Amino acid sequence: MSEARKGPDEADESQYDSGIESLRSLRSLPEPTLAPASGPSERSGPQPWTHPPRTSTEPQKEDADGERADSTYSSSSLTEPLPLLGDPEAKDLTPGSPLPSAGALSPQQLEALTYISEDGDTLVHLAVIHEAPAVLLCCLALLPQEVLDIQNNLYQTALHLAVHLDQPKAVQALVMKGASRVLQDRHGDTALHVACQRQHLACARCLLEEHPEPGRGLSNSVDLQLQNWQGLACLHIATLQRNQPLMELLLQNGADIDAQEGTSGKTALHLAVETQERSLVQFLLQAGARVDARMLNGCTPLHLAAGRGLGSISSTLCEAGADSLLRNVEDETPQDLAENPFTLLPFDDLKISGKPLLCAD
Structure with missing residues (x-):
C-alpha cells in the first residue's frame, strides 16, 4: 500500500x-459538479x-x-x-x-x-x-x-x-x-x-x-552525480549490480569515475573490489579510475582487497601502480592488513614508498 x-x-x-x-x-x-442521476444530457458534446x-x-x-x-x-x-x-x-x-x-x-x-x-x-x-x-x-x-x-x-x-x-x-x-x-x-x-x-x-x-x-x-538534463538517500550515484549502483554494460554507458555519458558515495566515501573502484569481481576492477582501471583513491577513513582499494584476502585483485591493483605503503586513519598500510604481506612486494622488484624503482642499463 x-x-x-x-x-x-x-x-x-x-x-x-x-x-x-x-x-x-x-x-x-x-x-x-456531479452529473444528473438520470435522464439524457442536454449537452451535445462528449460526456x-x-x-x-x-x-x-x-x-x-x-x-x-x-x-x-x-x-x-x-x-x-x-x-x-x-x-x-x-x-x-x-x-x-x-x-x-x-x-x-x-x-x-x-x-x-x-x-x-x-x-x-x-x-x-x-x-x-x-x-x-x-x-x-x-x-x-x-x-x-x-x-x-x-x-x-x-x-x-x-x-x-x-x-x-x-x-x-x-x-x-x-x-x-x-x-x-x-x-x-x-x-x-x-x-x-x-x-x-x-x-x-x-x-x-x-x-x-x-x-x-x-x-x-x-x-x-x-x-531537466540528467545529473549523473546526483545521489539518492543512501548516498549512491548511478555509477555506484551499476557497480554494485556488477553490470558492466550499464557502467560503460554511464561513463560514456559523463559519469565521474572517481565520485565518492555519501556514507563512507567509496569510489566505484572500492565498490568493485567489494563485489570481488576482478573483471570489474580491471574495467574501471582501464577506464581511468584512480587506483589510490581514498575513502573517508583513508583506505584505498588495495586496503580493502588486502584486508579481505583477495590475492588476485590485490595483484591487479599493484600492477596498476597501487601504493602498498599508504596509511589509513588507523595508521595501517595494505601490507599490515594482508595475510601475507610479501604478496604485495614481489622480490624481483625494488620499491621505494611502494613505487617500483626502474634502473637504467
Whole structure:
C-alpha cells in the first residue's frame, strides 16, 4: 500500500508532492459538479468520463521487494469511453508519430484527463501502469508539461513507473515531451537510479541519449552525480549490480569515475573490489579510475582487497601502480592488513614508498 503523504511541516525540501490543488490551478477550472442521476444530457458534446466503483477484493500489484507497481484501480478504468483517446488496446508506442490534435477541450474532458486517484496517480501514471500507450500519447499531446512531473504518494512520476516496469518506448515518449529526469522518489532515486537498480539497460539508454523536443525540458538534463538517500550515484549502483554494460554507458555519458558515495566515501573502484569481481576492477582501471583513491577513513582499494584476502585483485591493483605503503586513519598500510604481506612486494622488484624503482642499463 502507498504511504501517507507528509504534512506541510514534515515535507522534505528535496521531495515534491503532487496534490489535487496543484492540478486545479493548472486547469483553472471550478470544482467538478456531479452529473444528473438520470435522464439524457442536454449537452451535445462528449460526456464526462465515469469511473467504475472500486472493488475491495482486487489486489494491489507489488514487485519482489514490496514496491507498489500498480494502482488500486482496475485496468477497466482506462477503457471507459473518452473521445480523443483512440484505441486504448493499442500496443505500439511511437513517440515520433503524429499525436492527436488537442482541439477544444470541454471541462468534462479536461476533468477526466486531470483525474487523480487516492494513491496520487494521474491519468499519465495509470496509462503507464496499465500499459495503455494510446492513452499515454493522448495525455502527452493534451496536457501541460507540468502535469507530466506530478508525483504520486510514493513521490514517483510517470517516468519512474515506466522505467520500473521496463517500458523503454514509454520512457522515450515521456523524455521527448520534457518529463523531468531529476525528480527523486521517496528513496531519493531518479528514474536513472531505478534503471540501474533494475538493470533496465534500454530504459537507461532512453534516459541518457534521448533529447526533449525544442522548447521542452531544457532544465531537466540528467545529473549523473546526483545521489539518492543512501548516498549512491548511478555509477555506484551499476557497480554494485556488477553490470558492466550499464557502467560503460554511464561513463560514456559523463559519469565521474572517481565520485565518492555519501556514507563512507567509496569510489566505484572500492565498490568493485567489494563485489570481488576482478573483471570489474580491471574495467574501471582501464577506464581511468584512480587506483589510490581514498575513502573517508583513508583506505584505498588495495586496503580493502588486502584486508579481505583477495590475492588476485590485490595483484591487479599493484600492477596498476597501487601504493602498498599508504596509511589509513588507523595508521595501517595494505601490507599490515594482508595475510601475507610479501604478496604485495614481489622480490624481483625494488620499491621505494611502494613505487617500483626502474634502473637504467
